[in-house]
Amino acid sequence: MKTAQEFFQELIMLYRPFENKLNLKLARHNLQRAQWTILYYLYQKGPASNVEISHYQSVEKPTITRTIHRLEEAGYIEKIPGRDKREKRMKLTEKGTAVYQDVRVAIDHFEQEILKGISEEKQIEVIGIMKQIRQNINS
Numbered sequence: 001m002k003t004a005q006e007f008f009q010e011l012i013m014l015y016r017p018f019e020n021k022l023n024l025k026l027a028r029h030n031l032q033r034a035q036w037t038i039l040y041y042l043y044q045k046g047p048a049s050n051v052e053i054s055h056y057q058s059v060e061k062p063t064i065t066r067t068i069h070r071l072e073e074a075g076y077i078e079k080i081p082g083r084d085k086r087e088k089r090m091k092l093t094e095k096g097t098a099v100y101q102d103v104r105v106a107i108d109h110f111e112q113e114i115l116k117g118i119s120e121e122k123q124i125e126v127i128g129i130m131k132q133i134r135q136n137i138n139s
Contacts, residue, residue, distance in 0.1 A: 019033055021114075022110065026103065028106070029099065029102065029103045034057075034063075034067045035067055035070065035076075036103065038057075038068065038071060038077070039076065039077075039099070042077065042092045043092060043100045047080055047091040048089060048090060049082060049087055049088060050064050050065055050088065071096070075095045075096070076092065076096030076099055077090045
């Protein structure tokens, strides 16, 4: 098998088990990965529009809209005024920030567990590789 083929096969084989285990961890907090990703984005980047979030996740805006609606119902995010009347921006509520910080502890532990035995240098190298691949896909 060619190296590129093996690389992408391993990537595919990694994704589903990772997402399944992540969802099990998140389920303890009544969250799913798609919701967690939005909480993460808003915590890291601050208020954002549905379009910004959909670009970040590389998914369609209606998908983001449904997920945001669930997060609003849970009281984790709220709408705030945008630059003009048509733009809706989202931000974390106090409850959303507290949930993010609580879940972050569990996710940090999970991530450290699955990265056991991989040096920080190798992790940084792989991060760079993934960023380059994403850039190549998007160009």
